[in-house]
């Protein structure tokens with residue numbers, strides 16, 4: 001057994017958790033990514049000691065040397081997953097093992113020390129247990145976990161860091177969209193791409209997001225909600241949104257999503273919906289789909305629905321797609337029935353309302 005997987009977490013004393021009344025007020029309408037819990041998990045890595053010093057401690061600002069490698073060369077990766085409140089007051093994690101595997105793959109791509117997968121899952125469990133009071137009870141609410149890792153070696157030379165800091169923080173979140181997701185309008189960027197073959201598109205690293213912001217700003221300027229990225233080589237094949245994968249629903253009852261060629265982030269929601277769609281008897285294809293075909297199929301009615309998916313918003317219907325010189329509507333421009341059914345199937349497993357035939361849900365308490 002890898003010695004690191006047997007690390008035990010030291011629980012440091014907390015100087016003062018948020019008072020109950022204040023916490024309850026924050027949980028009424030937490031939004032997304034603004035309300036943080038009382039604790040954080042930290043684990044350190046050095047070449048000499050391996051993974052060590054696993055701690056659950058009071059959430060607090062970090063002290064960092066200004067020459068820490070992450071601040072200069074962006075050696076950073078992250079994950080995002082949710083802990084859900086169950087009806088009896090317990091709580092559960094959803095497919096944390098899949099996030100652990102992806103985190104390890106991201107670490108390898110960014111030449112970072114891979115965190116043992118057991119330790120990743122255990123760190124998530126430790127934070128949820130410490131911050132159980134922060135899991136919202138409201139419909140659609142969850143405790144969003146943000147595990148991440150930064151290069152902490154103090155050195156300006158360009159090389160993989162010899163030291164890392166891994167952390168997990170938690171954020172109480174409400175329903176991403178209250179009263180169900182409205183359909184969004186996508187902007188197809190001609191000038192910017194998200195990922196190129198051989199690049200970091202399949203890794204969940206902060207740098208990918210930094211590079212996507214100018215395209216997202218362009219989408220907003222054009223009056224759209226999100227960017228839809230096409231491939232870097234031909235500007236023709238649909239890849240994904242800035243932080244969500246994409247699915248297409250056809251009139252013959254099949255659905256399709258772009259294949260994982262190395263430039264697309266392998267979403268766990270994407271994978272889960274693929275499995276659930278097959279359970280529902282739908283044919284699922286992972287195949288390349290060209291933007292001009294998408295426009296033609298939307299016009300002919302061959303495409304009935306399209307939706308984006310990811311942990312934060314689960315399923316987001318796509319109503320309209322625009323770019324330089326084109327503008328088309330999908331279906332009736334609103335949420336579609338297949339998208340809604342898939343979303344409902346996934347959410348009911350996550351919240352413990354439906355059976356869990358694939359063993360995705362881990363009850364913590």
Ligand SMILES: *Cc1c(COP(=O)(O)O)cnc(C)c1O
Nearest residue numbers: 243244245265267268269310311
């Ligand atoms: C995180 C992410 C997704 C969605 O992944 P999930 O595991 O479903 O949350 C999709 N695309 C990008 C670029 C991402 O960073």
